[in-house]
Amino acid sequence: MTTLTRDHLARLDRDDPLAPYRQQFELEEGLIYLNGNSLGALPGAARRRAAEVVEQEWGRGLIRSWNTHxxxxxxxxxxxxxxxxxxxxxxxxxxxxxxxxxxxxxxxxxxxxxxxxxxxxxxxxxxxxxxxxxxxxxxxxxxxxxxxxxxxxxxxxxxxxxxxxxxxxxxxxxxxxxxxxxxxxxxxxxxxxxxxxxxxxxxxxxxxxxxxxxxxxxxxxxxxxxxxxxxxxxxxxxxxxxxxxxxxxxxxxxxxxxxxxxxxxxxxxxxxxxxxxxxxxxxxxxxxxxxxxxxxADMGQIRAKSRRMGEIFIELVESHCGDFGFGLASPRDAERRGSQVSLTHEQGFAIMQALIARNIIGDFRAPDILRFGFTPLYTRYVDLWDTVQALAEVMRREEWKQPEFRKLTTVT
Amino acid sequence: MTTLTRDHLARLDRDDPLAPYRQQFELEEGLIYLNGNSLGALPGAARRRAAEVVEQEWGRGLIRSWNTHxxxxxxxxxxxxxxxxxxxxxxxxxxxxxxxxxxxxxxxxxxxxxxxxxxxxxxxxxxxxxxxxxxxxxxxxxxxxxxxxxxxxxxxxxxxxxxxxxxxxxxxxxxxxxxxxxxxxxxxxxxxxxxxxxxxxxxxxxxxxxxxxxxxxxxxxxxxxxxxxxxxxxxxxxxxxxxxxxxxxxxxxxxxxxxxxxxxxxxxxxxxxxxxxxxxxxxxxxxxxxxxxxxxADMGQIRAKSRRMGEIFIELVESHCGDFGFGLASPRDAERRGSQVSLTHEQGFAIMQALIARNIIGDFRAPDILRFGFTPLYTRYVDLWDTVQALAEVMRREEWKQPEFRKLTTVT
The missing domain is CATH 3.40.640.10 (Type I PLP-dependent aspartate aminotransferase-like (Major domain))
Structure with missing residues (x-):
């Protein structure tokens, strides 16, 4: 059984040297986005840059921008x-x-x-x-x-x-x-x-x-x-x-x-x-x-946080969702694992849809993989806690059995 | 000698069924843009759409937009x-x-x-x-x-x-x-x-x-x-x-x-x-x-205006710039010509730079081609008049001899 608590994870966030980066992204309030391994979130600076390139470089500079910009x-x-x-x-x-x-x-x-x-x-x-x-x-x-x-x-x-x-x-x-x-x-x-x-x-x-x-x-x-x-x-x-x-x-x-x-x-x-x-x-x-x-950002800090997140996530899943038939599809050894943790479950598709309906976004890969990507610049430690609690509820309440969770296309 | 006048061309603009389209583009006041054959101008709707895709579809929709959008x-x-x-x-x-x-x-x-x-x-x-x-x-x-x-x-x-x-x-x-x-x-x-x-x-x-x-x-x-x-x-x-x-x-x-x-x-x-x-x-x-x-837009109207623009441009160049050594690199027969007129001149590069300095943008293609593209949705008939008058002045005053007009890269 884990000794991890939400308070403990909130403390990790407080001490996280990368925490300030989260403000650089335009993430909707209440959303937990664990799919940056598939499509990264929007940096505010990217929004501003897109407007600048369109209005100034294309609109005003026109063909001259090949040189001037x-x-x-x-x-x-x-x-x-x-x-x-x-x-x-x-x-x-x-x-x-x-x-x-x-x-x-x-x-x-x-x-x-x-x-x-x-x-x-x-x-x-x-x-x-x-x-x-x-x-x-x-x-x-x-x-x-x-x-x-x-x-x-x-x-x-x-x-x-x-x-x-x-x-x-x-x-x-x-x-x-x-x-x-x-x-x-x-x-x-x-x-x-x-x-x-x-x-x-x-x-x-x-x-x-x-x-x-x-x-x-x-x-x-x-x-x-x-x-x-x-x-x-x-x-x-x-x-x-x-x-x-x-x-x-x-x-x-x-x-x-x-x-x-x-x-x-x-x-x-x-x-x-x-x-x-x-x-x-x-x-x-x-x-x-x-x-x-x-x-x-500092890649050493990114990697350290990402490894730790993977370890915490696995520990939380095993403690809080141990009875629901999930398997671990990723290496347990953080040294051999990228910045994601994948679980297996034969109802993986519907389970992921039920999580998405709760505003927690990971993704599904056929035939039975649930992917949870960690992006240390904007994922918080408490997101891991909240995700695993939601996953446990989805399983306990059998939310995934709802018919609307049966069909969707997703993209890596 | 041509009988064309600026007033005549202004009348053509007044009667032009495509004239309202110009407002759909965000063109700088005072600029004559004859390079839409290389890089088209910015439609206002494109500016708005870019912002919408970035902010809403990417920023808020995130990975879900593959389906929802x-x-x-x-x-x-x-x-x-x-x-x-x-x-x-x-x-x-x-x-x-x-x-x-x-x-x-x-x-x-x-x-x-x-x-x-x-x-x-x-x-x-x-x-x-x-x-x-x-x-x-x-x-x-x-x-x-x-x-x-x-x-x-x-x-x-x-x-x-x-x-x-x-x-x-x-x-x-x-x-x-x-x-x-x-x-x-x-x-x-x-x-x-x-x-x-x-x-x-x-x-x-x-x-x-x-x-x-x-x-x-x-x-x-x-x-x-x-x-x-x-x-x-x-x-x-x-x-x-x-x-x-x-x-x-x-x-x-x-x-x-x-x-x-x-x-x-x-x-x-x-x-x-x-x-x-x-x-x-x-x-x-x-x-x-x-x-x-x-x-x-109506392609018949686009083509009719484009052909007419080409004919007018050639007539104006021959009347107003006849003594300056320009050749015609495009077919004279509008039937065999796309939506541009190309002139030859051994000083073509510097001449085009002098025009650009006057806020009239065409382009140059090695070794000796000056290209003028007509985009009937936003080019006006009077632009042709103003361009040819500027070209005549550039030649008469030998503006192209200025050293700053000697080097630039351009892109089709």
Whole structure:
């Protein structure tokens, strides 16, 4: 039985060095939002920035803003800020397109950089779009094949025929975290390239791409980076690869001199060759604000709070909901867990709907996963208490049996 | 010598059925904006919509808005509206990604739909990103080759080995318009697929994709559709091809059931299989407003005003600037011209900067093109008079010789 009380958690909030950050977000009174791992909350500064970009930069500056507001360098400027969150250097990250499109670019480039090797390795149950993109590549480029194996057998699949290994650092369902350094070393040992999907890591856990020797990475702007719904993604190419790096989505923003309007593509020097079409100025500008907020916080404090929240949440669920048939789908060891805790329950879908009806928002992932994401800049310790009490009531009163909780679509 | 006077043009404005639309745009007093062919002006409704999406849909609705605000169907909903501007049917157009990314998808799909054919045909001097993307495809997929020929020789290049013909309907530099029906028939006669880039057509000139029998099309959201800087692009796949259509950027939003989170990609029925990653909600929502404004106007009136503006502009330039060495880079025949007039001048760059300093905004395209775009919803006839008078003064007073007019980057 736990000795945790709501008072105890309220004291943790009082002593939390990150507590002041909550005011930077526009969260509705009474709402407990545990879904920042899927769509981050709105920073007030993002609201103001969106208005400014629309009214001033677009409305008044019009075409001149490409120069006067330096829209041109936006992808690198925001990329350089993200680099600080993921252990990359300046000039190694750009913001562009979606995570999916960026994964295609990098995986395609990897195949050209490892001629004669046709295998791409990933794991079953990886975030679906990653597998789908790799399958698209497999269909489209002769000689490429995607092979997957569960974690315990993954290393044996990585061999001298492997061009690329694609793994998601923090698993979207379970929150389980790979050992980035070990897997990267394994891939590099056989001459394969290593690509990390950081969608559930960037802004959530400390990431050290260069420390691990990673080759490529992609990630998402709308989760822990609070960039807004469908915000652009980012891509990382380690500096040592940038000269050899050529990706097939060679649109004009990746050209060495886009405005010379030449017929022949020449890749830009450095990471800009990862760009394709015209920058989405509004969305990228809004994302910049979310990233800045994250960069301004201390990642050590974020991680410490996030680990503690996970531990407390698990302890509370086991103490207060122990009789209701929940399983733990996340690693119990905080060291191996991202910033979420996932529970299993065969009625998971309806249970989550009942929680949402109580203004507590997590989400559901088929077939039986309830996800609770912790975003230390705006989640409070008492939110964990209140959530678990609500969960216990939903179960005790069988609220989830209400027919209106049976159908809904959700998005990661 | 022309008999046109400013009074005459003011009368045309008074009688212009489209004149009330100008109030729908937030244009600075005293500015003459002739660059809507590059970046459309800000509709007031777009400003309001951006604030609403940020504050209400993202900020308050959070993850729930995927359902409550139907973010899920946004790409098709806006696509269906664009369809009305380009002679497509419902379910044939989606909004997604950039024009460049969409071109890659369609060109790659075309190669799979025409197995055994390796040739893609285009013209030199096509909008650069189109050529660059096709070059990327050529590098990346063995057996593909891009061949280009000038307009007069284009038809001879289209043969039984041609998988795809890619042409821009209205040329970005000259404004010259292809005969869509004739070229499409030529491509189809040898079994090739025909892809039109409508970036400088959609919202500018009447387009009838299905009337012409076109197979594929892409287009831009930030020019005549007034979707904001770097707005998403769109793609069209004729209904008859949709079942066979498979594109390699098979991200999760193109899946038959994205939220089932299966490991295996299954393409969505219909045009949704043209999607890739998560929809950029903010940018797509803002674009929707621009598209709605365009759909609400009468395309016959838009085209009539645009043609007349082009004729008047040419007449005024020839009468008032006849001695200054300008050439006409656009077709004189309005029938063959999009919604812009381009002039040549060896000092074009500096001349355009001098005009911009006078608050008259057109743009420059290397090596010697001055572009003046006409957007009948907010360009007035008197703007043409004032522009040509300013141009004559810039030349007469040699304002363009000022050193500050020598360097600037611009973006189409």
């Amino acid at each position: 330096d829209w041109i360098s936006l992808p690198e400027r925001v990329g350089d800020k993200i680099a600080r969150l993921i252990g990359a250097d300046r000039g190694e990250v750009v913001v562009a397109d979606s995570t999916s499109v960026n994964l295609f670019k990098l995986a395609a480039a990897a195949l050209e950089m490892r001629p004669g090797r046709g295998k791409i390795v990933s794991e079953p149950g990886n975030f679906p779009t990653d597998l789908y993109i790799l399958q698209g590549l497999e269909r489209f480029r002769p000689g490429v094949r995607l092979e997957t194996a569960p974690r315990e057998a993954l290393e044996t699949l990585i061999d001298e025929d492997t061009a690329l290994v694609v793994l998601t650092h923090v698993h979207y369902k379970s929150g389980e975290m790979f050992d980035m350094a070990a897997l990267t070393a394994r891939a590099r040992a056989v001459g394969a390239l290593m690509l990390w999907d950081l969608s559930h890591s960037a802004g959530a856990v400390p990431v050290d791409l260069n420390g691990a020797g990673a080759d490529f990475a992609v990630g998402c702007g709308y989760k822990y980076l609070n960039g807004g719904p469908g915000a652009p993604g980012f891509l990382f190419v380690a500096r040592r690869h940038q000269e050899a790096f050529r990706q097939p989505l060679s649109g004009w923003f990746g050209h060495a001199n886009p405005f010379a309007m030449q017929d022949r593509f020449e890749p830009a020097a450095g990471i800009r060759r990862g760009l394709c079409g015209t920058t989405g100025v509004l969305a990228t500008s809004v994302l910049e604000v979310g990233v800045e907020l994250m960069v301004s | 139907d973010w899920i169907s946004l790409p098709e909903r806006v696509g269906d509206k664009i369809a009305r501007l380009i002679g497509a049917d419902r379910g044939e157009v989606v909004v997604a990604d950039s024009t460049s990314v969409n071109l890659f998808k369609l060109a790659a799909a075309a190669l799979e739909m025409r197995p055994g054919r390796g040739k893609i045909v285009s013209e030199p001097g096509n909008f650069p990103t189109d050529l660059y993307i096709l070059q990327g495809l050529e590098r990346f997929r063995p057996g593909v080759r891009l061949e280009t020929a000038p307009r007069e020789a284009l038809e001879t290049l289209i043969d039984e080995d041609t998988a795809l013909v890619v042409l821009t309907h209205v040329h970005y530099k000259s404004g010259e318009m292809f005969d869509m029906a004739a070229l499409t028939a030529r491509a189809r006669a040898v079994g090739a697929l025909m892809l039109w880039d409508l970036s400088h057509s959609a919202g500018a000139v009447p387009v009838d994709l299905n009337g012409a029998g076109a197979d594929f099309a892409v287009g831009c959201g930030y020019k005549y559709l007034n979707g904001g800087p770097g707005a998403p692009g769109f793609l069209f796949v004729a209904r008859r091809h949709q079942e066979a259509f498979r594109q390699p950027l098979s991200g999760w939003f193109g899946h038959a059931n994205p939220f089932a989170m299966q490991d295996r990609f299954e393409p969505a029925a219909g045009i949704r299989r043209g999607l890739c990653g998560t929809t950029g909600v903010l940018a797509t929502s803002v674009l929707e407003v621009g598209v709605e404004l365009m759909v609400s």
